[in-house]
Amino acid sequence: MVFVVLRRLGVFATTVVVASVVTFLMLSILPGNAARIALGVQATEADVAAQATAMGLDRPAIVRYLDWFGHVLIGDFGTSTVSRQPIGPEITDALGITVILVLTSVVLALLFAIPFGILTAVRQRKPDGVILSGISQIGVAVPGFLAGMLLVTVFAVTLRWLPAGGWIDPAEDFTGFLEHLILPAIALGSVQGAVLSRYVRSSVLEVMREDFIRTARAKGLGAGRALFWHGLRNAAVPVMTVLGLQIATLLVGAVVIERVFSIPGLGSLLLDKVALRDLPAVQGIVLVLVVFVLLLNFLVDLAFTLIDPRLRSAA
Amino acid sequence: MFASLATVMVASMALVGCTSGSTTAEGEPDTSLTVGLLATPGNLDYTTTAGAAIPQALLYNVYEGLVKLDNEGTIIPLLAESWTVSDDGLVYDFLLHDGVTFSDGSPFTAESVKFSLERVKDNWTANGPAYLDPIASIEAVSATEARITLSKPSNSWLFNMSGPVGTMFTESGLADLASAPVGTGPYTVSSFKTGDSLVLAANADYWGEAPYMTDVTLRYFTDATAQTNALLSGDINLISGISQFQLVDQFKSNTDFQVLEGASTGEVTLSMNNASDAFSDVRVRQAVMYAIDRQAVMDTANSGYGLLIGSMVPPTDPWYDESLADLYPYDPDQATELLAEAGVSDLTVAFKIPNLPYAVAGAQVVKDQLAKVGITANVTALEFPAVWLDEVFSNHDYDMSLIMHSEPRDVTAFAAPTYYAGYDSPAVMAKFAEADAADATTYIELMKEATTTMAEEATADWLYLQPAISLADADLVGVPKNTPSLALDLSTIAR
Numbered sequence: 001m002v003f004v005v006l007r008r009l010g011v012f013a014t015t016v017v018v019a020s021v022v023t024f025l026m027l028s029i030l031p032g033n034a035a036r037i038a039l040g041v042q043a044t045e046a047d048v049a050a051q052a053t054a055m056g057l058d059r060p061a062i063v064r065y066l067d068w069f070g071h072v073l074i075g076d077f078g079t080s081t082v083s084r085q086p087i088g089p090e091i092t093d094a095l096g097i098t099v100i101l102v103l104t105s106v107v108l109a110l111l112f113a114i115p116f117g118i119l120t121a122v123r124q125r126k127p128d129g130v131i132l133s134g135i136s137q138i139g140v141a142v143p144g145f146l147a148g149m150l151l152v153t154v155f156a157v158t159l160r161w162l163p164a165g166g167w168i169d170p171a172e173d174f175t176g177f178l179e180h181l182i183l184p185a186i187a188l189g190s191v192q193g194a195v196l197s198r199y200v201r202s203s204v205l206e207v208m209r210e211d212f213i214r215t216a217r218a219k220g221l222g223a224g225r226a227l228f229w230h231g232l233r234n235a236a237v238p239v240m241t242v243l244g245l246q247i248a249t250l251l252v253g254a255v256v257i258e259r260v261f262s263i264p265g266l267g268s269l270l271l272d273k274v275a276l277r278d279l280p281a282v283q284g285i286v287l288v289l290v291v292f293v294l295l296l297n298f299l300v301d302l303a304f305t306l307i308d309p310r311l312r313s314a315a
Numbered sequence: 316m317f318a319s320l321a322t323v324m325v326a327s328m329a330l331v332g333c334t335s336g337s338t339t340a341e342g343e344p345d346t347s348l349t350v351g352l353l354a355t356p357g358n359l360d361y362t363t364t365a366g367a368a369i370p371q372a373l374l375y376n377v378y379e380g381l382v383k384l385d386n387e388g389t390i391i392p393l394l395a396e397s398w399t400v401s402d403d404g405l406v407y408d409f410l411l412h413d414g415v416t417f418s419d420g421s422p423f424t425a426e427s428v429k430f431s432l433e434r435v436k437d438n439w440t441a442n443g444p445a446y447l448d449p450i451a452s453i454e455a456v457s458a459t460e461a462r463i464t465l466s467k468p469s470n471s472w473l474f475n476m477s478g479p480v481g482t483m484f485t486e487s488g489l490a491d492l493a494s495a496p497v498g499t500g501p502y503t504v505s506s507f508k509t510g511d512s513l514v515l516a517a518n519a520d521y522w523g524e525a526p527y528m529t530d531v532t533l534r535y536f537t538d539a540t541a542q543t544n545a546l547l548s549g550d551i552n553l554i555s556g557i558s559q560f561q562l563v564d565q566f567k568s569n570t571d572f573q574v575l576e577g578a579s580t581g582e583v584t585l586s587m588n589n590a591s592d593a594f595s596d597v598r599v600r601q602a603v604m605y606a607i608d609r610q611a612v613m614d615t616a617n618s619g620y621g622l623l624i625g626s627m628v629p630p631t632d633p634w635y636d637e638s639l640a641d642l643y644p645y646d647p648d649q650a651t652e653l654l655a656e657a658g659v660s661d662l663t664v665a666f667k668i669p670n671l672p673y674a675v676a677g678a679q680v681v682k683d684q685l686a687k688v689g690i691t692a693n694v695t696a697l698e699f700p701a702v703w704l705d706e707v708f709s710n711h712d713y714d715m716s717l718i719m720h721s722e723p724r725d726v727t728a729f730a731a732p733t734y735y736a737g738y739d740s741p742a743v744m745a746k747f748a749e750a751d752a753a754d755a756t757t758y759i760e761l762m763k764e765a766t767t768t769m770a771e772e773a774t775a776d777w778l779y780l781q782p783a784i785s786l787a788d789a790d791l792v793g794v795p796k797n798t799p800s801l802a803l804d805l806s807t808i809a810r
Contacts, residue, residue, distance in 0.1 A: 032701025036709055040365020042443045042728075045709065051440060082357035082364075083509050084493040090509075149540075156548035164544040166534060167511065262536050262545070264511035271537070272510045276357055277701050 012294055019290040024065050027279050034081055034277040055081050077284040082276045087284045098265035102250045105189030112193035117200025139194025144253050148187035148260040165262040184261040188253055192246050199242045203235040237308050244300030248293045347530040351542045351551040355510045355535035360492035361479045365441040367801045370479045372513050372533055374802035378498035380481030381409055388631040388799035390477055404468030411459040415522040417485040418503045425455035431484045446475035469751050470758045501526045501806045527809035553787040560618040566786050573789050577796035580629050581721040581781035590737030593664045593714040598657040600773035604643035605650035606688040613779045616677035621779040626770040627726040629780050631799050634762035639770045650688040664714035666692040667707050669699030674717045708735045726766055738774045
């Protein structure tokens with residue numbers, strides 16, 4: 001078991017280092033000059049060259065990489081070349097917002113997907129089951145940003161019930177925070193909810209055909225009880241796998257949703273920083289995203305062993 | 316002046332708006348305002364960071380200079396109560412307002428004028444420190460009298476003093492220019508979060524008339540539709556300088572809002588690399604002028620909003636000549652003839668545009684129209700600002716581009732031989748220099764002559780002037796209509 005954990009940590013560390021090198025290399029070959037962007041069109045080429053030196057852009061790539069990654073290892077993400085503020089707090093602020101958004105949308109997706117998936121499975125061949133199943137298919141087909149724009153048009157522009165975008169810190173005004181969270185969380189979670197409900201449905205259908213359900217029924221449990229006490233836990237394993245993968249997708253989806261709703265999360269920060277060629281900040285953000293996704297995968301793996309004892313011995 | 320292409324990033328000007336939840340106690344006027352803007356400042360230091368976003372938010376609101384531009388583009392007193400100019404045009408004596416303090420409590424005096432302006436040469440890297448080159452010496456005659464002596468007469472420097480380089484700073488307020496600006500203006504910065512918002516509060520110790528709006532939030536959007544949705548849903552109160560004009564009409568029929576149409580200084584320019592093989596012959600450039608139906612480009616890219624100008628001069632400049640709009644009427648036959656005369660056939664040009672909506676839409680029309688006279692334009696949309704600045708602006712690696720030049724009075728910069736347009740006319744440059752040192756009347760005449768020559772020589776095809784359109788809650792008054800400078804002056808807005 002200790003060996004397994006150590007091996008996992010080794011893989012984790014290697015992945016982070018490789019990701020840092022790849023990120024750094026990709027950004028080094030990106031066209032565009034941060035010094036020119038900072039000084040604008042009024043500056044002469046000589047001014048721009050001096051600015052590039054001041055920003056440390058003319059040092060050899062290996063020196064820049066080691067300087068950056070060395071500091072990251074001790075928790076220092078450096079200073080933004082644009083805002084001139086420490087990058088670490090900028091990232092944690094934005095990450096906090098994105099995590100709240102993603103987790104809320106996951107919760108909403110699950111709240112929708114589990115009952116809906118079970119219902120469509122149980123009512124599989126009934127007309128209502130078919131209709132509900134069709135609805136979830138539509139949900140899968142509508143992209144999050146489109147759902148977002150539709151929600152804004154209906155609930156913000158036409159009905160004026162909720163704000164069209166923006167973000168409020170929960171510590172500042174909790175009601176305002178919820179008002180600003182609800183539409184983007186629904187937009188982000190809708191597709192995932194629909195996708196998940198399909199998995200819940202097929203997973204439940206599969207479990208209902210298992211021997212142990214038949215056994216449970218044979219000892220006198222009703223279909224509902226058999227499913228609840230014995231089936232759902234088994235049905236959860238494949239759903240958890242999908243959910244783990246989906247959270248990574250949600251982080252990407254959040255980039256788009258944050259744009260639609262003008263939310264200052266990690267996605268918005270990343271796009272702003274790329275546009276301004278604030279490379280130390282971009283490197284930091286990408287690295288944090290990589291670590292975040294790796295951690296999530298690790299947690300999902302861990303959750304499996306909790307849900308399914310069979311996986312414990314396998315590990 | 317150099318065209319601030321970075322200004323395009325801030326294609327939309329400040330939008331002032333109130334949050335939807337801002338209600339007031341019975342009878343109390345609502346003095347809070349939320350403004351929606353399109354390009355966020357990366358930091359708050361315009362002494363070292365280019366782009367229109369920072370001066371848009373801070374100039375005249377947080378920072379002030381001796382003079383300012385009013386909404387009609389006239390230079391008016393600000394921190395200077397009045398000034399006199401010597402007969403030879405070299406010595407400017409400014410009488411300063413008494414009792415002015417910076418927001419950190421330190422006093423504003425003639426020493427501040429000397430300190431601020433002398434700092435520009437060595438410490439400013441952005442926003443045109445060279446604008447102050449005409450200054451030979453600055454003298455604090457008394458606490459409220461500053462004397463500035465120029466090395467040669469200059470008509471443009473006082474105008475430039477109304478912009479960022481004329482800003483007054485205090486030595487004790489320089490510690491954190493990037494996030495905590497200290498100025499003499501009617502507002503101070505309460506909080507700033509890049510990409511999200513900049514919150515301003517009325518400066519309780521302001522020396523002048525207190526602004527009506529006590530709390531102003533500038534909210535930054537990345538998408539024009541999100542911006543108009545925010546206005547429609549009541550999240551914000553004002554959009555100043557909308558960038559996508561197809562979004563305007565829905566507000567015209569809605570009595571909850573007002574649509575204000577004013578003039579900007581943004582010339583949407585089809586630039587031709589005068590130094591390239593393709594366009595070094597003036598006849599080929601003129602052929603392009605005849606081949607383009609500018610009205611059609613404006614209809615497509617701007618939903619018909621804008622003004623055909625024909626030169627790089629907006630109507631707010633004294634040397635504007637409206638007849639230049641008709642200099643090159645749409646005439647494809649004439650274009651074909653000129654190309655034949657120049658011995659050019661099967662011309663293929665690299666048409667590198669920024670990936671901005673108006674440029675992408677306009678470029679398609681231009682491409683089709685050029686095809687009709689036998690010019691093939693290969694359109695490439697480059698990421699703006701990073702890649703466009705690198706490839707087109709810095710490296711001049713292009714034949715043709717399409718971009719808005721937003722800065723006021725940027726035609727002199729455009730004519731410089733080192734500029735990306737590659738136009739090299741010693742005669743025009745000499746005329747600009749002569750104009751700057753001339754008396755007021757001759758100044759206008761010579762500027763008109765030089766800018767007309769540039770139009771005749773088809774230095775570029777100035778397609779149209781971008782309008783300044785503001786969308787606001789119906790109850791707002793005093794919203795700045797025109798955008799003669801980079802600043803969005805919030806002090807005049809009331810309900």
